[in-house]
Amino acid sequence: MPADAAVRARQATVAQRDGAGPVVLYVSSVAELKGGAETVLLEMLRNPGVRPALAAPGPGTLEEFARRRGIPVHRLELGAVGSIRRPVRPGDLGRAGRDALRLASQIAAIAQATDAALVHANGLKVHVTGCLARLLHGTPTIVHMHDVPYSRAERLIWSALSRAARHTIAASDICFPTGTRRVSVVMQGVDSPPAPVPRTLGARPVLGFVGRFHPFKGVHLLLDWFESVTAEFQDLTLLLRGRADAEGARYWSDLQPRAQRLVAAGRCRIEGWRPAAEDPLADIDVLIAPSATPEVGPRIIMEAMLRGIPAIGYPTGGALRMIPRPEVGALAANADQLRTALRRLLDPACYAQVSAAALAHAAAEFGIGRFWQSLSDVYQSVLDK
Numbered sequence: 001m002p003a004d005a006a007v008r009a010r011q012a013t014v015a016q017r018d019g020a021g022p023v024v025l026y027v028s029s030v031a032e033l034k035g036g037a038e039t040v041l042l043e044m045l046r047n048p049g050v051r052p053a054l055a056a057p058g059p060g061t062l063e064e065f066a067r068r069r070g071i072p073v074h075r076l077e078l079g080a081v082g083s084i085r086r087p088v089r090p091g092d093l094g095r096a097g098r099d100a101l102r103l104a105s106q107i108a109a110i111a112q113a114t115d116a117a118l119v120h121a122n123g124l125k126v127h128v129t130g131c132l133a134r135l136l137h138g139t140p141t142i143v144h145m146h147d148v149p150y151s152r153a154e155r156l157i158w159s160a161l162s163r164a165a166r167h168t169i170a171a172s173d174i175c176f177p178t179g180t181r182r183v184s185v186v187m188q189g190v191d192s193p194p195a196p197v198p199r200t201l202g203a204r205p206v207l208g209f210v211g212r213f214h215p216f217k218g219v220h221l222l223l224d225w226f227e228s229v230t231a232e233f234q235d236l237t238l239l240l241r242g243r244a245d246a247e248g249a250r251y252w253s254d255l256q257p258r259a260q261r262l263v264a265a266g267r268c269r270i271e272g273w274r275p276a277a278e279d280p281l282a283d284i285d286v287l288i289a290p291s292a293t294p295e296v297g298p299r300i301i302m303e304a305m306l307r308g309i310p311a312i313g314y315p316t317g318g319a320l321r322m323i324p325r326p327e328v329g330a331l332a333a334n335a336d337q338l339r340t341a342l343r344r345l346l347d348p349a350c351y352a353q354v355s356a357a358a359l360a361h362a363a364a365e366f367g368i369g370r371f372w373q374s375l376s377d378v379y380q381s382v383l384d385k
Contacts, residue, residue, distance in 0.1 A: 022379055023049040023071065027107055027130060029078065029123035031060030036299045037146040038062065040171070040188050041122045041325045043368060045071060049376035053114045055082035057082065074110045078103060079123050102219035104132035107140045114338040118142055118166070118379060127349040131164035140166045142382065143173040148294050148317065167382045169375075170298040172318050186323070189371025191303045192363065193279075198356035201285060201348045208239040208284030210300050213255070214248035217231070217298075218290035218314060223258045225290070229269055233342055239267040241283060279307075286345055287311040289319060290332070297322075300312050305329070305362035328361045329354065 028041055042065055046272030054066040055074040066073050079099030107130055111119050119141045121130035133139035143165045149155040155226030158176055162168045168183045170176050176183055196341045207226070211217050219240070241261070244252035251312050262268035273278045280303070282289065287304035289297075301311045301322045317330040322330035330341035344350050 009010055013143075021048075021376070022383060023053065023115050024050045025053045025055060025107075025111050025114050025119045025378065027076070027119060027121045027123075027126045028062055029052070029082070029125035031056050031058045031062055034059050036272060036297050037122060037144075038189070039299065040146065040277075041313075043189065043371065044120065044122075044375065045069065046368075047372045047375060049372055050379065053110075053116060055110050056243070061312040072114060074114075076103065076106055076126075081129060089189050094284055095381040100129050100132060101136075103129040104136055104282065107141075108133040108137035114164065116140075116245060117383060120144060121165075122146075127161050127165075131161055134166060135164060140382075142167045142169060142378075144169045144171070146171045146296050148174050148296060149176075150293075161214055167254075169378060172321065173192065174317055175296060184381075186371065186374045186378060187366070188299060189366055189368040190299065190303070190306060191368050192306045193306045196329060196359055196363075198359055199285075200353040200355075201315045201346065204235050204237065205285040205341075206237050206239050207286050207288055207344055208241060209288055209290075210241045210280050210284070210297065211289070213240070213242055213252040215251050216291060216293040216295070218292045219252075220255055220316075221292060223255060223262070223291045225332070225335040225338045226268075227258070227262065229339045229342060230262075230265075232339065233346065234265075236342070236346070238262060239269045239270065239271065240275065241284075243272055243364065281307055281309060284309060285351075286342070288332075288338075289313045291319070292316065292333075295319070301329075302362060305358040306366060308359040309347050310336065310351065310358055312345070322366075327354065328358045339361040 026044060026106060031039060032040060041062065043067060045054065045352065053072040054062065055076050056062045057076045057078050063073050075319055079102060080096040081099050081103055107119060119139055120128055121127045121141055121143045127143040130143060135142040138288045143161050145168060149158045162176065162183060170183050170185050171188055173185050209222055213219050242248035259268060259270060287300065287309050289301050289311065289315050298319065301313055301319060304311045309327050310330050311323060312330045313323050315333050323331060330345060332338040332341050345354060
């Protein structure tokens with residue numbers, strides 16, 4: 001370990017013994033709330049076990065959140081690194097090489113200026129440049145992987161990052177190739193609503209989707225499945241709450257004929273995002289997350305279960321870990337499986353049982369306190385080495 005990094009590690013250990021916690025510089029490659037990874041970053045900034053600082057590429061929601069909490073904020077200049085998109089190809093990283101080196105120097109300088117014991121990189125662009133900062137400047141970088149590597153090239157990049165980083169945090173064990181070393185799996189956590197209680201099923205139940213209107217989220221599957229089951233479940237309404245970003249605009253446009261057909265029949269409502277102060281799951285009796293593309297989350301399943309809302313997930317990725325048994329929810333990969341799940345969950349007695357079991361399961365597994373403690377344990381383990 002380079003001398004300056006060793007000094008910061010010793011300082012952090014002393015600070016934590018004194019109850020202050022280590023200084024952790026959180027580095028983001030985006031300024032706004034793009035998805036679940038950025039929401040997790042906001043929660044990490046709230047961790048009472050650390051003294052956080054933030055480095056982000058410009059004004060936005062992350063910076064505003066940090067400033068309101070009195071957290072030091074630093075700006076990053078991404079340059080050509082900012083243009084890298086998935087699917088990632090090694091050549092993309094090579095073409096942004098010069099700016100990647102500059103960004104690595106920025107991260108190292110900010111870490112030194114903030115006396116950071118650890119740099120926590122959150123996002124692929126800063127994973128790469130944070131690892132460069134470690135290799136070139138001795139910056140003690142942890143990378144936090146929220147994404148599943150879908151291609152062989154991405155699996156190679158993920159493995160290389162885990163070797164170059166001081167340590168790797170994975171939001172799920174599906175984020176890394178089997179056998180990768182120096183990886184700690186820390187499932188994200190979410191806040192519980194005040195005094196959550198099990199729910200009872202309403203007379204006109206609502207099946208709800210909350211999230212981006214994007215191919216990865218499986219909205220097209222949901223529309224197909226729902227059309228197939230409407231005749232059996234006459235009182236059931238579908239609620240689509242979210243929006244399409246630039247990547248999903250064409251996709252959402254192509255889905256309009258199917259969506260509007262259901263709206264015209266009085267079987268579907270479409271709403272935008274709810275303001276931050278409002279409950280995104282309001283008026284939903286059963287949540288559905290039909291993400292056929294394996295996801296680490298979906299995070300919305302956790303949020304629903306913590307409110308006692310039974311959830312139906314697609315049987316792949318993180319949903320399998322969030323809904324491990326029928327007592328706490330359901331899984332569906334086609335219209336027939338959705339029909340079976342709804343027959344069970346729309347029975348009032350069964351609904352009440354699943355609501356109570358989902359709430360208890362989520363409180364034990366997905367609480368924010370458990371997440372903060374797990375993170376702090378990883379930090380201290382890294383600093384102790």
